[in-house]
Amino acid sequence: MTTEKPRRLTLGALLHGSGGHIAGWRHPLSPPDGQLDLAHHVRIAQTLERGTFDALFIADVVAIWGHDLDSLKRTARADHFEPLTLLAALSTVTERIGLVATATTTYNEPFHIARKFASLDHLSGGRAGWNVVTSVVPLEAGNFGRDTHLEHTSRYRRAEEFVHVVRALWDSFADGSVTRDQASGLYYDPAGLRPARHAGEHFTVRGPLNISRPPQGNPVLFQAGSSETGKDFAARHGEVVFTAQTSLEGAQAFYTDLKTRAAAHGRRGGEVLVWPVLTPYVASTEREARARLDELQDLVHDDVARRLVQDNIGDLDLTGYPLDGPVPEIGATNRSRSRQDLLLDLARRENLTIRQLALRFATVGSVVGTPATVADHIESWFRRRVADGFNISFPYLPGSAEDFVDQVVPELRRRGLFRAEYEESTLRGHLGLPRPAGRPFTPSELSEPSVSPVSPVSSRVDAEAGTR
Ligand SMILES: Cc1cc2nc3c(=O)[nH]c(=O)nc-3n(C[C@H](O)[C@H](O)[C@H](O)COP(=O)(O)O)c2cc1C
Incomplete structure (x- = not known):
């Protein structure tokens, strides 16, 4: 019988070049060119790693977010790195922190996504995470040959099949089958290679993937569905679930609802972590912290x-x-x-x-106050099972990340809530998540034809269905 490990507070950080506040880029201490400055991102990532954060996370929209130039020209939204490219760079200057990129299932192909995240997982030694989104911004449609955005339910049907195929592709090589044996001249054992051979409503993918199984088996799946359909999807697939909440009651209801849904899918509480967004405005006095918030609000x-x-x-x-x-x-x-x-x-x-x-x-999920006030909030939500951790959004960067790491993290450690140093090397390890075992293996020939079409949402992968 497996027993649950003790609950531990986990922390992620939203990494926006110029900060999470819409006017963050205008803050006098934000570098104006921060959005595209690699050194600026490296400094923030290394600060977060000093603070033993579990992960840093990059949100993404595959379009300029908006068409109203009167407003857009006053934000940093139209100028940011593609997340996986940035994380590949950050993987070389960090050692432990998890690296989570957003990628949409609505305007990508599963093979591309499986390959890129497998690559990031290998590059980083098992620190990759994928924030699975269905695209929150309708404007993305115009960049991918569509006049209108895919409808909400259709987006989730596609996402369901997409995740299924990506997982199958990650399992292309059985663990241990890539031996790279120079003496015998055998790079991998072909008996350990499986095509995905998927044919479904949205995708036909033969596979296998052209990279061996990711160190984590599967990079960690993040999700942020909040509608009924979205929460069901998160409960089935999400291992960390983000949520934006404005009240304790709302956050509590979300937490309970999601854990209940996950349990209905046979998942234990510790396998699905809920992370509300928290935006800290920290200073040594409440008054000073409030002034920090007002300073940014005045810039909107x-x-x-x-x-x-x-x-x-x-x-x-x-x-x-x-x-x-x-x-x-x-x-x-x-x-x-x-x-x-x-x-x-x-x-x-x-x-x-x-x-x-x-x-x-602009300030949803904000907590304004001293390090003790912010730590109180974190401790109370964690202990009351409203949150397993938090997705921290820093209003401007690098300043508010440095304040948090230097002032709030020590307080959390002092209270015995948060690790003093990393104990594991992979993102799964930090989060206490199990490494997926992979599909049961059945040898097959790569040249076999694809299986015939399968049920629309839960389309099958032949190896999963059993033997052939
Ligand atoms: C913290 C957080 C981060 C998110 N990041 C993204 C993102 O980068 N790209 C995106 O398209 N949607 C993002 N979303 C939106 C969610 O993926 C989701 O679409 C949204 O919560 C609405 O839920 P629904 O899809 O179930 O209606 C994010 C949501 C939250 C709470």
């Missing part, structure tokens, strides 16, 4: 505030609505439902104007 331009609400709330044109007036009602859209619900709910609950909603949205 009117055009940016209006668009922040409009782009996240759904298909609604806010042009002409007074910024200091109420948020209008809207119907259902094809946008991210959870984000829309979150915003509308906030506006109604707190009777917010458009500007106030924008500024609240």
